[in-house]
Amino acid sequence: MMYDAAIIGAGPAGLSAAINLKLHNKSVIWFGSKAMSDKVEKSESIANYPGMGIISGSELNEKFLKHAKSLDLEVEDKMVTDISVTGKGFMILAENSVYEAEKLLLATGYVAAKGFENEDRLLGRGVSYCATCDGFFYKGKTIAVFCGAERYEHEVKYLSEIAEKIYLFTPYKGESELDSIENIERLKSPIKTIEGENKADAVILVDGTKVDIDGIFVLRTAVAPATVLKGLEMDGPHIKVDRETLATNIKGCYAAGDCTGRPYQIAVAVGEGNLAAHSMLED
Amino acid sequence: MMYDAAIIGAGPAGLSAAINLKLHNKSVIWFGSKAMSDKVEKSESIANYPGMGIISGSELNEKFLKHAKSLDLEVEDKMVTDISVTGKGFMILAENSVYEAEKLLLATGYVAAKGFENEDRLLGRGVSYCATCDGFFYKGKTIAVFCGAERYEHEVKYLSEIAEKIYLFTPYKGESELDSIENIERLKSPIKTIEGENKADAVILVDGTKVDIDGIFVLRTAVAPATVLKGLEMDGPHIKVDRETLATNIKGCYAAGDCTGRPYQIAVAVGEGNLAAHSMLED
Numbered sequence: 001m002m003y004d005a006a007i008i009g010a011g012p013a014g015l016s017a018a019i020n021l022k023l024h025n026k027s028v029i030w031f032g033s034k035a036m037s038d039k040v041e042k043s044e045s046i047a048n049y050p051g052m053g054i055i056s057g058s059e060l061n062e063k064f065l066k067h068a069k070s071l072d073l074e075v076e077d078k079m080v081t082d083i084s085v086t087g088k089g090f091m092i093l094a095e096n097s098v099y100e101a102e103k104l105l106l107a108t109g110y111v112a113a114k115g116f117e118n119e120d121r122l123l124g125r126g127v128s129y130c131a132t133c134d135g136f137f138y139k140g141k142t143i144a145v146f147c148g149a150e151r152y153e154h155e156v157k158y159l160s161e162i163a164e165k166i167y168l169f170t171p172y173k174g175e176s177e178l179d180s181i182e183n184i185e186r187l188k189s190p191i192k193t194i195e196g197e198n199k200a201d202a203v204i205l206v207d208g209t210k211v212d213i214d215g216i217f218v219l220r221t222a223v224a225p226a227t228v229l230k231g232l233e234m235d236g237p238h239i240k241v242d243r244e245t246l247a248t249n250i251k252g253c254y255a256a257g258d259c260t261g262r263p264y265q266i267a268v269a270v271g272e273g274n275l276a277a278h279s280m281l282e283d
Numbered sequence: 284m285m286y287d288a289a290i291i292g293a294g295p296a297g298l299s300a301a302i303n304l305k306l307h308n309k310s311v312i313w314f315g316s317k318a319m320s321d322k323v324e325k326s327e328s329i330a331n332y333p334g335m336g337i338i339s340g341s342e343l344n345e346k347f348l349k350h351a352k353s354l355d356l357e358v359e360d361k362m363v364t365d366i367s368v369t370g371k372g373f374m375i376l377a378e379n380s381v382y383e384a385e386k387l388l389l390a391t392g393y394v395a396a397k398g399f400e401n402e403d404r405l406l407g408r409g410v411s412y413c414a415t416c417d418g419f420f421y422k423g424k425t426i427a428v429f430c431g432a433e434r435y436e437h438e439v440k441y442l443s444e445i446a447e448k449i450y451l452f453t454p455y456k457g458e459s460e461l462d463s464i465e466n467i468e469r470l471k472s473p474i475k476t477i478e479g480e481n482k483a484d485a486v487i488l489v490d491g492t493k494v495d496i497d498g499i500f501v502l503r504t505a506v507a508p509a510t511v512l513k514g515l516e517m518d519g520p521h522i523k524v525d526r527e528t529l530a531t532n533i534k535g536c537y538a539a540g541d542c543t544g545r546p547y548q549i550a551v552a553v554g555e556g557n558l559a560a561h562s563m564l565e566d
Contacts, residue, residue, distance in 0.1 A: 012333060015333050016331070016333045016550055019330070019331045019333060020331050023330055023331055047302070047306055047354070048299070048302045048303050048306055048557065049334070049553075050295060050298050050299045050302060050347055050350055050553045050556075051332070051335065051343060051346040051347050051350055052334065052346070052350065053346075053349060053350045053353050054353065060334060063334040063335070063336075064333055064334050066336060067333055067334055067335065067336045070336050070337065071330070243526030243527060244526060262561075263557070263558065263561040265554075265557050265558075265561070267299055267553045267554050267556070267557040268554045268557050268558050269554070270332075270333045270550045270553070270554060271548075271550050271551045271552070271553060271554015271555060271557075271558075272554060273333075273550070274331065274546070274548050274550040274551050274554075275546065275548075275551050275554075278545075278546040278548070
């Protein structure tokens, strides 16, 4: 089926857009985490979302989830790995499924513009965003895994059952079940560069160490938008938008929330999600 | 005292800005209705303010009020009738008091750009925005009163005790206590133009009727911003802003919410209030 709109990202901006499109009877496919926004969830206290008083991030996130459910909006908990522009709209590859939508909203939050050095260039050639899709090809091999959030740890576990050896990198702190798995070695220094001529064959860490690998899995809450959607114009680390409509340089594609720039604020994100939805309705 | 910021308007945009400035320890003078937003209050049901589910306007307004109170933010329930630019910021005349602030935020909601025809030109010369300030001058005279909201009816009553005769115009429907006051005559056709060479001496109604008067009181929930702040650049009925910062053409003066344009949405207004506050903090 052809959806009226696809939304990438289940934070405040994505939610606000999803609500407005749904209320206008549009069919929406919405990608993100079933747990909504990690960033909101982890905020200890939020005092400047008007009407909520002083509220914990997890309480607010719970209210966001409840609001979505009350409108029968459900998040497709799949990582979007590629988006292409077709004559009629957009074709979206999420793990192993393909979706089509007329309009597209990027509400991916703030992510580094291009991920790791060379990540973009080597994507599909030793760099993968999807354990379920590509894990199989690394049977008996040595791989690096960047696990961007705790909720992806089950994918790391899955990869540990296939690969011979895993070098694990996490941006968050704390031990986990993964540390008791024999073929997983956690490295402290973060990844700086992915190396390889035609195929990823090593990672260089910030401390200068070179680690030889057969491939790397990058499991992020959000993939850098310019990496999955070729030709998307950026402004430094942010998606370039027309501020009046939140349109990007690609026809039919809009962006809202932290991915469009500062200030990184929940209130601003819901405002932009609402504005983008209205632009999409008028487009 | 010199306030860090003055905010005109107690709707969602003004509230959002007030919260953020207050949380940054700025001193704020905030003008508007103690009852916050009339427009929110009168919305039967709001489904697209993320996190609130489906909520009545009056419930949401109540939450806004509670949030403001929890931060010791209080609205000064006075009508701003004039703003002038000084070397150090802004001087604000509200009824009979003068306030000074370094930065200014206009969050006045949507109001017609210039009010009635000639309202701007004849302000202070037979056109008044303030019954308490100027009522006294119309003892025994014939006046027109445009009463923009029910909460100003007590001012109309006050004027009826001074003036000989009042022609009353209201944009809302329904009879009230005012209809039982002998010297008040309610006219059905709306005002089109205020007439007068050097002083307002008549109003022309939409149906063509000419009504002779000695003066006119315009009691609006919000006064057209370009009328109270000379030199403010408009874009049709909206205040012209730089979309990146919400700055207006006047240095130190910002605008947020419905007064900056469509879509007229609560979520957009709180986003803009937040953004404007951050711009003011960085300015």
